[in-house]
Amino acid sequence: MKIRFLILSLIAGFAFLQVAKAQYLPFRTYSIEVGLSESVAQALIQDQRGYIWVGTGYGLNRFDGVSFKQYYEDDGLASNDVHALFQDSEGTIWVGTEFGISILRGDTLVTPSSVSQLNEYPVISITEDQEGNFWFGTESNGAWILEKNGNLVSVNETMGISMQWVQTIYSASDGTIWIGSRAGLARINDDQVRYHSTENGLPDNRIRHITGDDFGRIWIGTFSGLVKYENGNLSIYDRSDGLLDEKIQTITVEDRNRIWLGTESGVSLFDGRNFQNYTRTEGVPGTIVQSSLLDHEGNMWFGTLGGGMCIYVGDYFQSFNIENGLTNNVITGFAEGPNGDVWIATYGGGLLRHDGESFQPYDESDGLVDNIVFSFLLDSQNRFWIGTRGGISIYEDGQFNTVSPDRFPFGLVRKIYEDVEKDEYWIATYESGVIQLQEEGYIQHHTGNGFLNNTVMDIKRDEQGNYWFATYGGVAMYDGEQFEYLTMAEGLPSNGVIHIHIDHNGDKWFSTFNGVAKYDGESIERLSQSEQIDLITYFTIQDLENQYWVGTNRGLYRLNPDELLEAENTLERLQSFRVYNKNQGLIANELNAGASYVASDGTIWLGTVEGLSHFYPSEIREINAPPGIEFEEVMVSGRMINPKGQHDFDNDENFVQISYSGLSYEAPDQIFYEYRMRGLDQGWQITTERTIRYPSLSPGEYEFQLRAYNADGFVSAKRARFSFDIAYPYYLQWWFFVLIILVIVGLILFSIRYFRIKKQVDIERMRVQIASDLHDDVGSSLTELALQTDFLQAVTSGDDVKKTLKQLGKHSRKIVSSLDDIVWSIDSRNDTAGDLTDRMQDYVNQVFVNGEVSVFYDFENLRMHEKLPVDVKENIYLIFKEAINNIVKHSNASRIDIRFSFSGKSYTLEIHDNGTKIKNDRKTGQGLRNMKMRADRIGSDVEIVSNGGFTIRATGSIK
Template identity: 25%
Template sequence: MRCRIISTFSLYLVFICLIFYSPTYYSQEKNYDDISTYCSDPLKLYTNKDGLPQSNVISTAIDSVGKIWIGTQDGAAYYNSRSWEIKNMPAQSKSNYIQAIKVASDSSIWFGILRGGVARLYKNKWDFYGVKDGLPSDYIITISEEVTIEKQSVVWIGTNKGLARRDGDKWEIINTDSEIGLAGNIIYGICQSSDGTMWFATNKGVSNYTNGKWEILALPFELSGRQIYKVFQAVDGSLWLGSNGLIGKFDGKNWQIFYIGDEKNNNVITSIHQSKNGTVWIGSMRGAWKVNRLKNNTYSSPDFIRFKIGTGSKDELLIWSISETSDGSLWFGTFLGLVRYTEGRWKGLTERMGIEQGGTTAIIQTKNGDYYFGTESGLLRFSNGKFETIKNITGSILYLYEDQEGALWVSVFFEGVYRFKNNVWKKYQKNDGLADNRIWFIYQSLDKSIWFGSDAGVSKLVNDKFTMYTTADGLNDNTVLCMYESIDSTLWFGTTNGVSILKKGRWENFSIENNLAGKAINDIYGYNYGEKKEKTIWFATLGNGIYEYELKTKSLNNYNSTRQPYISNNSVYRIEEDKYGKLYFLTNNKITRFTFINNDEILSEKFGIEDGLPNDEGISSASFVDLKGRLWFGTTEGATYFDPYLEVIDTVSKPLIIERIYVENYYSEINISENINFNYTQNTISFEFALLSYFRETENLFSFQLVGFDDKQSNWTSDYKKEYSKLPAGNYTFYVWGKDYGDKISGPIKLGFSILPPWWQTAWFRILMFIFFASIIYLIIRFYISQKVKKRVAELEKKNIIEKERSRISRDMHDSIGSNLTRVAILSDRIENDINNGTMDKNKIGEIKKRIKSIGQISRENIDSMNEIIWSLSPKYDTVNSLIFYMNHYLNEMFENSSTKYIFDFPEIIKDITLTPEIRRNIFLIFKEAINNLAKHSQATSVLVTLKVNEFNLEFEIEDNGIGFFESNPYSNENMPGFGLDNMKIRANSVNADLSIKSSSGKGTIVRFSIILNS
């Protein structure tokens, strides 16, 4: 091609340069010789049936955590690899049409609403801006962000009436009236280049803004005067502009022009994106293109990408927007929905061999590069970039094979086989020597013999002559499905009843001793692990998985769907090997690949529809490795191939997030990035998490552990929610791990939280309770000690009382009984002297009688004193009743034989109140002294004794009508007893009692006594 360099100084210089240079053009035209051009990449379409609010996806974006956001004609939504969450705009009644989405550096998400202003979502809170808030128009077309040198965020809004610039909380309107450097007022696209310059694609060209200055970019004549719809900067710093049907690439000096689509038809460029591998993707009104980045920052011509979303869908698909997730998946917002596109995987081919034709039943590429595909309805050939149907052959194709001479062999169901050699077709049937017209396989051995397997045995063609072998010759079954020749020329035959071997002309039943009897063998493959000779022979069975026979050890290993390494299905049709020594197994459900690691470990991988297969169900005999090393397999809805050289190995750990927390089964809008405190009533916690792995996302697995509750990490599970019920108070940390389809583990991520104890379990309450109970214990101990002290004091007091009582008794006995006994002794001595002297006259006898009478009186007084002492000492008399009884007894003795009348008034019923011996004795002695004084000195003719008692007090009153006395000198005569009134008062004071005596001469005497019993 010719090259033309376009200067940017002015259009005048451009025309001068045209004289010397011609432009560099790249169109979509290319060589269609390779069949891959007609193959489609793995796509997955998300529509409203999958949860989108509406299928027309206008805008896309990836947020700060890795979720994919879309904007539709009826609201926004995001995908967490499990489900779609719809987000309607805050003013959806006005408009819910999302024209643009921008994720800002602060993680806020901006939504440009067509005829509805701008909405901002930040931490689940909405802000809304319209014309009243500073926008030039509510017709929003695009949104972008400028990050300043100071790392400040400035938001730019493109509308149909100019720009709005938001710096902080301040809005500024910019249009062609205010800035001559703005090319046009309809702003289609905005981007920031690596040097901080802001670029604007408008309806009248491109402008840039830097350091407060505006400037219009001079464009080459191919773009001059056109509307520029997109502006984008690639990683190499080049600027890419999208217009109608063409792309302009500007490296700062020179322009390159890429034509996109048919120049005669409108093909507006809607989006430009550069993927991680450097490929530039272009979305337009008529589909998607990619421009591969080559060495030296050059780019290939655009390649058209076929978007075969479903049977009958068009290749040309309106692309609105393009985004890319961390796993390298590309997301295209289209008119039909959101399309996920993944490179480096399986590609599908359904042209004229899809479900309508019964799928792809056989595949082969001949030495001249032509591809042949067998279907249920005939034979299809791809040659020189074109597909054609082989009209010579009709019917269901069972098998395709090319022999060493380049002849093509075709097995047709119930029709025998066809040979295509030197452009001539020749047919062989049972009549020609074949064992049967239904041929399951065709194989050429090293001796150039052609073998055919059928339901009636195996046929061998040599020099155009057939030889047939059956069970009669040594086959273990007549239905022969496959064949393999090992390097030592041993022929292996797979039948519906195991494996037979033909070695050096001798048949052997391999199945019996190797446990393959009764198993249908679909394919046999010799694997040498990179060596010249096979080390193992592999058998694909119908329903029993795969068997690996080790030739050296003669051992047989089985691989199936129930144990590791797993295969996707136990019905295995074909075995193929790629250039890296990996084995591929076509099964009834997906394709399984074994990768051998150090010869002792096998990595098993499964591939299905999401990987690019037209259908998960494979077809027997449909596999082949082409001349470029690509592995081809047939499915019920078309063919698929995998290029191991172009495989993109996904090694990226996917973003893992804790998405929601439910407290007591209610969603809690809390910041899950911080430690959280819950009260004791909020102890049922549920965590909802997501692994943002979007390829084969249904295979995402999770493991979790709540440290502080769970003893160990859980097993892997597809459950994305974990609930913990009735957690006790404490500190916890929740950990979660994620694992994607390829067993790549993300995490753990963690979230700490606490269940606060109830107030009665808090530290302050426990401290308070400790103080309380410590105080109680202290008081109990103190009370116990005080009681012990009191008891000891009481014991000591009692002992002291006893000692006092003993002393008193000793005194009393000395004073009363002792003196009386002394008097008795003196009187007795006198009587003895009188008797001994013999002077017993009448007078002496009278004296002796008086003395004997005195002795008797003194003895009775001693008896009374002894009774009184015994009464005071006996514990059984320590009651009020006993005291009253003894007082009454004493009254009776004193006034019984006298003329004095007396009355003792006391309650009939008296509670059983206990008195101490000291109190009882002193009360009685006070009472006795009062009665004695009254009887000896008062000359009273009547006495009234009144006694009152209850559980608290005891009091008595003694009143007589005697002669009385003056209180200053009571009873002052020679006959006054030794105790006197002073002794009564001393005794009263000793027991804390009150004693009063009131008397006057001639008016009698009143003695009042009162004591508190519980004192």
């Protein structure tokens, strides 16, 4: 029984030591849980835009740092089983699958006819040589070349190579083609083939991967170790040299002395002499590593069998928890011993001492007063003072001694400070204020005697000898005589102060529950924090290079205080700090109060709520590679749009949603974006979101511009752009305005014409009414008067009376005749040119009743139905009538020619007689004057010509 117990104890102890040596490294895993189509990552590349492409056993995946986009056979993939990926010099991605080759241009997959001959075979290797020819390695069908002229030829047939299972092909910078197969290695140069096998130096004929570097070396992965080919010589490395596993699946060269190897047992890093090995214990997600990639930022990627893929961002952190050495995951403090050992305080697991290899635990069973430990102090006598929940333990000469409760009757000790000069200790407690512990006793400073707050988290002493206390009521300063206080009233961001740091300039940094504040002795200046309003800062420290580090509940911040304080805008503020969190290997994003320590070797120990991380600031590299920026999806009113080119949308297509990706992988959660919509936004806007929405854009011309910044503030080399126009609605189009103007003008003209016509109609109605009234009333009365005079003449006997009655009847008939002319001219039913000529003819017939004078009419150029203005019609008729009367009275003419023409715009009245003499020797008189007067009324010209008779010509135009 004792032997069995001893064996089990040895096994347990050995297991503990193995675990204690293990550490979590910053391997960040992506698998099916986050969108990878399958957990078998067989091939990896990064394209020119920055996307990571993953070939799996079930589909091709494109990764942007946050999400995956999958491609399958339904999308044009030759087979869902992807073995090889390669991007050529023109940006086309070649995909080797279980059944031939597909190529990807943009987002379109096709199988080119030039390589259809390989559709029956698994293509497991693809490369491009210096001349632009493509080489393909197949399973069971040898190697093939796709020449630039489009011919596909078999390497086996043309060069006599008898390799059927070609695992890898590499095109070196000197033009040499290296072909690795299960039957050895072939080297082709100037069409000359040279072979390497176990017979001439290879450790194994089974070649899995070949690659080269910029230093003229060729690295060959075999199933029996690593081979380096340099200057014609082969060097072999295997387990005896420290290699994790001799079955090498993939090789990637990071630098001259950093060669990464993926094996069937994990990852090995070769520095030229030694191997550093990483397995599941260190965070590699799968045992068999099938593919690897060095991205543009210097991150290493590994594709595994069953564990998806992972990224290794750098040697930033080594992390530990209860699974690999800690006794409790909540770490509360650190200290460094005289021999360089690091002491670790835990919340419930006692103490741990780390000697660089393993952890040695100490707890209550070893004499510690309490397993909940908060702080350490290495005093001037090289004794460790240990502050715990239950009091103080002193570790000296390998033993723990408890400070007597009679001397120190307090618990929850958060911090201890030694005043060597006065041989006293200042002790911060969580509930009892500050205790000034002296040889002869103690002095307690608490709220009962005027102290600021009973919860004291930290104690610091400046060069002037002043003590500074971080409390939950603000900051207290003791100058040896009295206390002074700084609170929110003086500018602190919060009264809950957790930690105080005095920097190399003597400035005080206060870490609070609401950010960090700097105090220069005169004023408090708050540092603008990140976008999270709930940022709790647990400590501020400086490393040996005086860089500032702030521990928060969101990770570890590195900041440049001067840049941050002088930042004038959000962009400058974001570029002034950098966050390191779980994505970079920190074991947890939430750190602990006071749980930080800058060791003598320059490394930083960090305590979190989930374990501890050993941080190496010197290993941090700046990500100066510009991030890629790509549109992922552009939706316009629910319709997918290709963002390339110029687009025109209707006015109701004004809901624009744009999704995009900044392609940076070391810290994808810290990418931020600047965007603007030209035509809408006045300046650049900043966001960390990956989708922007414009719900209701007005009509106009727009261009959405976007650029990305990585975690170190480097901007993308290009801007992503999306240009489009939103049409104005028809009621805002120029033609619509023209149409409206025309309609308005038309309505105005219509109204004017309408009212004019209406007025004209009313006038014509009035004219008809007046004409009827004159004819019926006045004309009838005058006619009746004339008839009465005739009757009276018949019955009257007096000559004088008869003469008078005769004159009265004559004048009455003359008035009736004149009235008839007036009635005719007033009546709107007589306004046409035809009515005028009819009236003329009627009057001629009345005048020349005896037939002595022949009258001839010429009305050929007359628009009979054209209307004449009333005044024109009336005065032309009266001129005509006056001319006829003159002929009757004063001419001996036997022929009269009457011509009247009217074109609608102009008119001509011409009356010619053949009279040779004047009856009463009067060539002119009242009648001629009347004609001229009437012509002047209508703007007409009248000519009177005596040439073989008289001609009267009146011409004019209608205005």
